[in-house]
Amino acid sequence: MAASPEAKFTEEQVLWVKHHTPKLMTFAISRPESYRFAAGQFSRLGFRDGEGFIWRAYSVVSAEYADTLEYFAVLIEGGPMSAKFAAMQAGDTVLLDKNATGFLLPERFPDGKDLVMLCTGSGIAPFLSILEQPEIWQRFERLALVHSVSFTEELIFNERLAALREHPLIEEYFDKFRFIPVTTRAETAGALNLKRIPELLTSGALSEALGYGFNQADTRFMVCGNPAMVKDTFQALLDLGFAMHRNREPGQIMMENGF
Template identity: 35%
Template structure:
């Protein structure tokens, strides 16, 4: 993609490092014409290494962390050491350019569901991004009885945005949020050391949330690595969860964040 009518040049305004050389977030300016739904992603571009001052030739998909009403765009990323894109993105500093496709993409949005019941947001790693955009938007708090956010990571250091999420419980209506940070390589206070899929299979996730994964009333979003998604989809499919089709709302929405 090199057609300048398809993208805009935006400017990095801030960078936040969560785990050095591994996890970071950055904020960039936002074109006024760029509109998106909470949960969607953008195609983000950089010039190739052979022409660093040239037009963008490398493109990757990143969910917006920011809500649609914010003036900036925010993205959360892992650094893939051998990758062509993320290490360069991690080296950006305020004032540098980042290119944004004018068209948002993705269907991990609340429009996939009928309102009411419980909303389960299950993420591994940087799959958390889309859910932050959803939680930062006012509409979600008015549409569901309970919101259960499950973030699966390896270690506590990888629980990016944890303070912000926990602070959400102090906002009006925030008591309906259940936040379950789950680590696989260390034990967090009050949490088991386990994978999300293990907790779905043995009922542990429901016990921690104090809610049942009932296909009649619950809606589930999945966002993360392919292995987690494949296993979770099967486990939830066996319990009656399935995506919508032909305009009929479902109770399962999935985004491969890889």
């Protein structure tokens, strides 16, 4: 006999909601003691919708050891899930699938010295979780996060990333880290401007901004964002001589479409 739908999820409380722009929001929900995930994985969140349910996947922003589960959502006009999120307030309830999933996991790389994380929009979410894991800082000699958005006001995590300098589990390793913001439709101080990530890779501008080169022996890339960005970035990396990582064929690239 198949398990009832209710056996596959828990009902969690919304703890807080923050709207950063009309389209960008973060929120946290309660975390069941039994809920486990690896940094880089995503949850399935849902709501009851009439006689059925509505579900979508969202990467976990929280550290693996956090007491709550935090998420980042981009609201899409006319989207049924976005409408639910737009109206959501602290004290409301959200459905949480009991099983996290996803394979955007840095531990899948068997080697490498430099980890370069490339993302657009909500694709930053899994990397925020990964960067709160001390193991990642201990393993790699250099860490880089490149976050591309359209406009300056969409760079909502800059302060959070800077605060890693004082994170008790990470502060001693922070000098390994470089954050490169990118704005494609605006001039932003301290950012790479008016170019997409694939072009920044191809032209060498990203390597120059980081202060070191990329090579097959040392550099590992993780890519997450909108499908067009993932496709074009993957092609740019292929053109530079890098290969997709597979369990039976180790390579230098892992990628996932952002949710």
